[in-house]
Structures are given as structure tokens and as C-alpha cells.
Amino acid sequence: MFPEAWKYSVAKSVNQAIRWLLNTHGSAFDSFSSGILGLLLWVQGVLVSIPWWGYIAFIAVMAWVATRKIIPSIVLAVLPVFIGMFGLWHLALETLALVITSVVIALAIGIPMGVLMAEAKYFAEFIKPVLDAMQTMPSFVYLIPAMMLFGLGKVPAVIATLIYALPPVMRLTCLGLQQVPKPVQEAALAYGATRWQLLQEVRIPLAMPSILAGVNQTTMMALAMVVIASMIGARGLGQEVLMAINRIDVGRGFEAGISIVIMGIVIDRITQGLAKRWDPNRK
Secondary structure: OHHHHOOOOOHHHHHHHHHHHHHHHHHHHHHHHHHHHHHHHHHHHHHHHHOOOOOOOOHHHHHHHHOHHHHHHHHHHHHHHHHHOOHHHHHHEEEEHHHHHHHHHHHHHHEEEEEEHHHHHHHHHHHHHHHHHHHHHHHHHHHHHHHHHHHOOOHHHHHHHHHHHHHHHHHHHHHHHHOOOHHHHHHHHHHOOOOOHHHHHHHHHHHHHHHHHHHHHHHHHHHHHHHHHHHHHOOHHHHHHHHHHOOOOOOHHHHHHHHHHHHHHHHHHHHHHHHHHHOOOOO
């Protein structure tokens, strides 16, 4: 048995820290929550205003741009029709709004942070253990502080999804910038490029395939979080899965699960195709 004298619990300190944050900065968290909710409702309003066939046409065009293949483009465009046939179109739009909001915030934070990691070695050494913890921490754990700080509903779901999906884009942005060939950078510097010009016009464009791969992974991880986020009131397709589990309704769970899979396949194939087309080494 582990020695009793060595046991020490941090649970009490963590709970005290959360209560202190709520007591001293509660208004700031309320303002932040209002901003996130406003963005989410605006995105959802835009998505709801688009007719169903508009999504089919948009997916077909984006799939063609990404793959340049007719059959895959048609298949990807037809797949979302099954979501409508299952009667889950509106819930799918709620899920899509949550994913888009989380991913936009994650990219707004993650890409600049990834650039900073590539530019500042000491910052990278500091932040990598944090990213390791974010990726290895069970996703259910993110729900607890998000729920305590922001209550129940869509906002804590966005926050928990953001934390869960942020590391890939940071890591892959940093990796892409670090893998830009040194001779190319030296040639740009020899022609008089400043450090900012080197980053903006040489390193970021050449690192774009890796950055887009990070966008793909971040989006897929955000989509994977929707079922878990439904436990704190995120609604959407995740709520259907949760209700199917509670009622042991296999058919209902199957329809909701397939709908999430369809969304994942469409997003994954389009973003992967765009990343490949941006690759300067692509033949």
C-alpha cells in the first residue's frame, strides 16, 4: 500500500480557486459568456437561414474544388440528404454551429500561438507540456470547470470543445513552420527580406499544408466532442445520442450517430483535399 503519510489532495485547493474566481471575477465571466453566446447564436442564425439545397450545392462545389473528381463530389453532396431524411436536419445545424464557433475561436488562438511556438524556443518548451496535458486529459474533465464557471448550456460546451480541440492546430502550425527548408529561408534573407516578410511571404505559405492539416484535426476533434458536450446542455445531435442511451433506443442512437459520422466524413474529405491541393510538392 502507498504510505498514508505521503498522501496529499489538491481537490480542495482547486475548488477554492474556482470559488475565488467566481466571487472576484464573476462579472467578467458573464461578459465573456455573453460574447460567446452572441457569436454562437449569430452563426446558428446564419446556418438556419440557408435552405437545405444550398448546403448540398455548397458541399458539391467545395468537394470539386478539393478533389477535382466528379464521383466523390457527388457522393459527399448526397450524404447530408440522409440527415434530413432522418428528421435531424435542424439538430445537425445546431451541432454545426457549435463546431464552427469552437473551431473559429480555436484557429484565432491556435495559429498565432503556433507561430509564436516556432519563433520562440523557450515559449515552445513551456507550452508543450501544457498541450500534452490538454490532449491526454479525459474530455469529461473539461466539462467540470466549464460548467462551474459558465453554467449549463451551449457556452460551456463551446469552451470545453475549444480546450479539447486547440492543441492540434498549434502543434501542426509550429511543425509546418519548422519544416520549411533552410535554403529557401536563406535565399529570401539574401534578397533582403525582413523577418516579418520571411514569415508572411515564405514560411507561412510553405507551411500551409501542415496548417490546414491542423485545421482538419481541430475540426474533427471538435465534432468528436459534441456527444460529450450534450451532457451539459449543448443540444444538437449529441443530445439525440444521449437520449437514445438513456432510453436504450438503438435505432434512434444509430440515426444520430450516422448523422455525426456523415458530418465528419464531409468535413474531413473537403479539408484534407484542400490541404493536399495547397501542398507545393504535390505532383
